[in-house]
Amino acid sequence: MISVIGWDLGGANLKLARIDGRRAVEVTQIPCPLLQDASKFDAALAEALPLCPAGAVHAVTMTGELSDVFSDRAGGVAYLVAMMREATDGEAIFYGGRAGFLQDIGAVEHAFDVASANWHASATFVSRFFPDALLVDAGTTTTDLVPLKDGAVAARGYADGERLAEGELVYSGAVRTPVMAIARTAPFRGRMQGVAAERFATMADVWRVVGELPAGADLYPTPDLKGKSTQESARRLARMLGRDATAGDLLALTDVARYFADCQLAEIETAALALMAREGL
Missing domain, CATH: 3.30.420.190 (conserved archaeal protein q6m145)
Incomplete structure (x- = not known):
């Protein structure tokens, strides 16, 4: 069975949900360290990765690009996309709201669709019911x-x-x-x-x-x-x-x-x- 890991990369905390089949088997929230540079995201990710089984599919949303450790939102998106690409050997896909799911290059090109799109993902799901x-x-x-x-x-x-x-x-x-x-x-x-x-x-x-x-x-x-x-x-x-x-x-x-x-x-x-x-x- 292939696991799906849903990520939400926030500026204050990192959240992940692991789905096996149609069932959530783990939901975790990890606070980002109080560091004044982008390495705080890497530190939280390093703590989260052992929870992910090999071969999992990774789907990512984010709000962390708004963090003041980045000079602008596009730069924040580019950093977080590169971080997840390296951590997942290029297997991560990124939710771009109205642009749909995007591979890493597409996510950077559509940075303002990817930026803080987690609300749109939740709303799209809830609208089905x-x-x-x-x-x-x-x-x-x-x-x-x-x-x-x-x-x-x-x-x-x-x-x-x-x-x-x-x-x-x-x-x-x-x-x-x-x-x-x-x-x-x-x-x-x-x-x-x-x-x-x-x-x-x-x-x-x-x-x-x-x-x-x-x-x-x-x-x-x-x-x-x-x-x-x-x-x-x-x-x-x-x-x-x-x-x-x-x-x-x-x-x-x-x-x-x-x-x-x-x-x-x-x-x-x-x-x-x-x-x-x-x-x-």
């Missing part, structure tokens, strides 16, 4: 909102800039988004107050404090490089309010966390409702 719907795919960093109509992807944007302009990409996710990007004020002990414009805490801290962060979702170092207990997350949230967390503050900080969580969900819901109205869904 839900022909008229809005796909909401919330990740660690962003949330994709993709309208599906008559069994096809009906998005108006394609590249990230276009999708941001069309309201089809919300740059807000469940883990890596800084809390300061969610709200400028928050309630604390009965009154609204300002929020620090510092990366003292992330939405992983928020969802951890409210008890809704899935196990294994947060693979990244915390902003203060300390632990990931509820109390440590509450301490980071307190810092967003210019305060120290004391033993009696956990309940109040849980209310703060719920407020930030509600603000994030409201932003995504507003964008989703606007798209549904636009498309008549």
